[in-house]
Amino acid sequence: MYPSAFEYYRPSSVSEVVQLLSQNPDAKLLAGGHSLVPAMKLRLSSPAALIDITRIPELSGIRDAGDRVVIGATTTYDEVMRSELVQRTLPILPEAIDVIGDLQVRNLGTIGGSLAHADPAADLPAVMLALGAELKAVGPSGERTIPADEFFVDLFTTALQPNEVLTEIAIPKPSGRTGMAYEKFANPASGYAVVGAAAVVTLGDDGRVSAARVAVTGAGPYAVRRTETEQALIGQEPTTEVIKQASQRASEGMTFNSDVFASEEYRAHLTRVFVGRAIAKAAQRARG
């Protein structure tokens, strides 16, 4: 539980961060530190340098940008959860954050840290996929926007370049009769998702599904959209039978993780069950 030696930097601006990243190819960004520091203590990760980005004001905070809610990357879980704007417009976020870690973790852990770390069992990647979030990154050649759908690439791997920093997450506000839900099967040891399913369902005036986004985390190497399931919902009335049929398709074409707690087969099964439960809850909420 004693990490190997490392350099420590505490920049005060994003441009300084980008510069430090370019100068220190073996550096890691430190935000809440709740994934990185335990890995360092176990010597599973031994970065040459840590760049502490928690004292950069422009990276933190939540703002209303009209049709979108914009959350700074180093905003803590707790701040997101307590935001009245988030509670009113994106209630799936407080719902999901409520089942992340414990109070201490939520006080320090950051939303950007979780997304950039891309732990296969983290909760927020699935939620961001379901919400259709856009992630802003800044690198030496300026800034770019990465849709959530393209952000999670593999196990602990994102579309971020080594010299880029995630700065903010922009989430479109839902319109019309939209319901959203996050359903999680937590590992009793770690509290991480064995399977977590996020669903955002919009109903038309006719009571049929006009839009649906469904995503799964925990089950495989990285969080993924379940488009077959979404397609099976669109244009349908979200009855128990329709949801059941749609959720049966949730495990199609997926790669599943296996560990001492849950096999691939069981994760595939849980994926179908929890996707079904999340959709049912979201549809119920959309009906109002």
Next chain:
Amino acid sequence: MAVTKLFGASVKRREDPRLITGRGNFTDHIKLPGTLFMALKRSPHAHARIVRIDTSKARAMPGVVAVYTGQDLVDKLAPVPCAWLVPDSDLKVPTYRALAVDKVRYVGDAVAAVVAENRYIAEDAAEAIEVEYEVLPAVVDQEKATQEGAPQLYDDVPNNIAFHWKLHAGDFDSAWNQAEVKLTRRFINHRLIPSAMEPRGALAYFNPGTGDLTIWCTSQNPHVHRLLLSAVTGIPETRIRVIATDVGGGFGSKIPMYAGEMLASAISRDLGRPIKWFESRRENYVATIHGRDHIQYVDVAATRDGKITGIRVKSYANLGAYLSTASPGVPTWLFGLMLCGAYTIPVVHVDVYGVVTNTTPTDAYRGAGRPEATYLLERVMDLLARELRMDPAEIRRKNFIPKEQFPYTTATGLQYDSGDYEATLDRALELVNYQQLRREQEELRAQGRYLGIGFSTYVEVCGLAPSAAAGAMGFQGGLWESATVRVHPSGKVSVFTGSNPHGQGEETTFAQLVADELGVPIDDVEIVHGDTEMIPFGMGTYGSRSLAVGGTAVIMATRKIKDKATKIAAHLLEVAPEDVAFENGRFFVKGAPDRAKTFQEVAGAAYLAWSMPEGVTPGLEETHFHDPINNTFPFGCHICVVEVDPDTGRVSFRKYVAVDDVGNVVNPMIVDGQVHGGIAQGLAQAVYEFAAYDESGQLLTATMMDYAIPKATMLPRFDVDRTVTPTPVNPMGAKGAGETGTIASTPAVANAIIDALSPLGIDHIDIPLTPERIWRAVQERRG
């Protein structure tokens, strides 16, 4: 004993303000100037020959003071001792070196020790040691380890069988041949990791000037560690001081002698500097003992009306790679003797094979042998009830030892002190509202929901004793306890106990006993423990023995004080001792209560000693070594109610009722706490906690990210109640409560889950009942 002011009162734990504000004296808080830090290089392989160890890079690192391999210490440190030499079992105790010499035998086996100026350097240097291994095939399953062709851990332990222990009471063959009903099963009681809040560690300082070794360490039994450290280092006991005042939990894992403490001592002597060593949590998980791990074959003979007429058990106990200090005794005596449970089982045949495997050594873990026996019996009771279509409560009632038969001698030879088993069952049935619950179960089943009710009517053995029994069982120590009560001239009292509480609250309960006996305020009573320079030789805290054995020693020493003080008071009051009464801290002349001396006045007089009665020496201090006449046998009934989600295998807890009988209770709040914690741990074995190895011997649950310690949100509310059947074994009538919850709860929870699934035709699933296991069992039945 007269129940007076504090006996039975929920006095708040006096130790807590210190502990919860970070002012405890834990080993890692102790700092000595010039301390070097030790880190251990551990084997990544479960079974390998050590070809070569290259320490040159580590030695060259700035700040590294010394590096030791096993070979360097062969002449300086004797092997790690085993102190429970179970007789008549063909026991083989293979050599267990603090640092492995030729071979490593489990992942975590230490091969080298580094000492450096700080811990970071020590860890870096340990990483820099290069060890070349010739990897050998490993075996982790104890049953497979005994089979032909299995990898052999030792040349002198054929088939990896370290012992074969037998207890054959009665004629099982005849019971089996005459049985109207027969049941044959294989049960697994899986491996657990004790996970005390404080890992193990030590700060050892050998002063070359005086020749004294002082060691602060995480110990449940400091005098036992002193004795064993003396034996392995050759330093006389008189020159060793072991200090373990505040210890952050143990659950049995801080009883044994381990490599770390031995190495810190030997290296301190070698270098003449203080050596600190502390495990990381990961090391704690691989290199501190594990518990349980039995594979059990059970045959049960019974009558058609549900009476068990005989039980035969063949058990394979996984001892791990080496024999830890008490390990041979745990799966044998502590398991086999308890195989009658609360029942009138007339015939018991037990055969236990102690098997070495390429896994972390096992030893006593909360309950130690008794949970393995209780789980087996309580599962058998449910299986038999189902076979005979009897209610699980009624089949237990039918087999209970009736209360008129106490003291009762079991087929296995134990004498149960006192009991009223039906009373706990009846009370639990009432609290859980049993008849209504069964009706609700029927209604829910009709809706396709799975509610289950699980019983555990257990009895357990506490206060490990007496010493003669320990001797007969091959335990290399006595099982008495000591206490010294020192009354100071002001009348304040110091109690020096050989018990060594590490969470149990004896600083409070022992003070309650003494304050009552002497009629002094509890704040005038100080409890001192855990320092071998201060306390008389003591046996320590484990096996739910501290109150029953250590508490009795305290009471007996206090009564000697009272006797002497009475003589002094009588002398001061100028009457005969028979004419003096003592109440509420006052000695007075019977019939003339105004002629009195306070306890404090008498204490002062004892030290002034200006005028002492004939033949009475000055001072007021007494010591008592108490060797009890018997163990105590707490019992009770736990009922768990669950609902199982068949689509995911998840279990939700509806209710948990525990009715225990631990005899008279000194401090109900502390006993409630023990019961709550015990239930949490036992429940966790049923559904959350399990240690898993892969075939190559890697521990797959080596961190708390994978090993599920129960959190408060994962537990139901506990409805705790008690009946009171005092024990005649000690003056308090108290039995012990440290392990009851752990022993009782695992089968109660497992039985509830299996009861829930019984409409599917499921009658057994091995613990741990993880969601996937349950889901798979459901899938198999549903097809």
